[in-house]
Amino acid sequence: MNSTAASSSSSNGQRFPAFFRSALHLLFPQTCAVCRQDIQGTETAHGLCPTCYDRFPVWAGLVCQCCGVPLPDGGEHCYHCRREKRSFSFSRSAGLYEGSLKECLRLFKYSGKDYLARPLGRFMSKTLLTIPGHDEISAIVPVPLHFIKRRLRGYNQAERLARVLSEGGIAPVCSDRLKRRKHTPSQTRLNRDERKRNMSDAFLSRPWPASLGARVLLVDDVCTTGATLDSCAHALIEAGVKSVIALTVARQL
Ligand SMILES: [Zn+2]
Numbered sequence: 001m002n003s004t005a006a007s008s009s010s011s012n013g014q015r016f017p018a019f020f021r022s023a024l025h026l027l028f029p030q031t032c033a034v035c036r037q038d039i040q041g042t043e044t045a046h047g048l049c050p051t052c053y054d055r056f057p058v059w060a061g062l063v064c065q066c067c068g069v070p071l072p073d074g075g076e077h078c079y080h081c082r083r084e085k086r087s088f089s090f091s092r093s094a095g096l097y098e099g100s101l102k103e104c105l106r107l108f109k110y111s112g113k114d115y116l117a118r119p120l121g122r123f124m125s126k127t128l129l130t131i132p133g134h135d136e137i138s139a140i141v142p143v144p145l146h147f148i149k150r151r152l153r154g155y156n157q158a159e160r161l162a163r164v165l166s167e168g169g170i171a172p173v174c175s176d177r178l179k180r181r182k183h184t185p186s187q188t189r190l191n192r193d194e195r196k197r198n199m200s201d202a203f204l205s206r207p208w209p210a211s212l213g214a215r216v217l218l219v220d221d222v223c224t225t226g227a228t229l230d231s232c233a234h235a236l237i238e239a240g241v242k243s244v245i246a247l248t249v250a251r252q253l
Pocket residue numbers: 032033034035036037048049050051052053
């Protein structure tokens with residue numbers, strides 16, 4: 001368990017008296033990263049207005065019990081999970097990759113707005129608490145970026161999300177075992193089979209000691225086909241992890 005996580009939280013308005021917060025807001029007015037509306041008070045710590053946060057699209061219907069893709073026509077497993085064995089036990093996403101959530105993730109990932117990890121992580125943690133076995137998670141592992149990409153972006157977005165999730169005390173973050181061993185081209189234009197080939201053997205994990213526990217929560221920002229999560233889970237299982245549950249902020253349809 002991570003007992004010190006909360007102490008590392010980044011600056012937030014509650015550390016300062018209301019007077020100073022108001023004065024700061026007058027001097028440096030802050031706006032919502034998504035809709036540009038003026039925001040103030042404790043909301044400034046999150047960089048997002050409550051309206052945009054509340055509009056994050058969620059799927060309330062049935063999902064594939066394995067990969068978490070929405071199943072509007074019902075059923076237990078999607079077409080692909082009936083045919084392919086996955087390395088993760090199951091995968092879930094907090095919302096859909098649409099609307100304000102899509103825009104928030106775009107800003108978080110490509111515009112350097114790393115502070116959006118906080119509202120996005122909070123959004124994920126609500127889903128995490130509904131996942132069966134969440135209280136048995138022993139470590140949170142972010143999907144790694146290739147070091148060149150990490151250097152260019154300045155941070156790994158999945159790791160930022162993992163750290164916010166860890167602040168809830170569920171488990172510590174372990175980001176030094178799983179590595180990306182090949183620089184994979186962008187997957188946005190690839191179809192399902194190409195993504196799978198692109199991701200095969202993309203990750204490698206150092207041996208997983210028993211002291212880190214048996215059940216891992218694998219974290220990423222967006223899940224499209226699940227190929228990246230599957231490849232990471234495969235590497236972790238090979239290294240000695242017993243089971244992997246995956247959680248992403250959004251599911252792309
Ligand atoms: Zn807004």
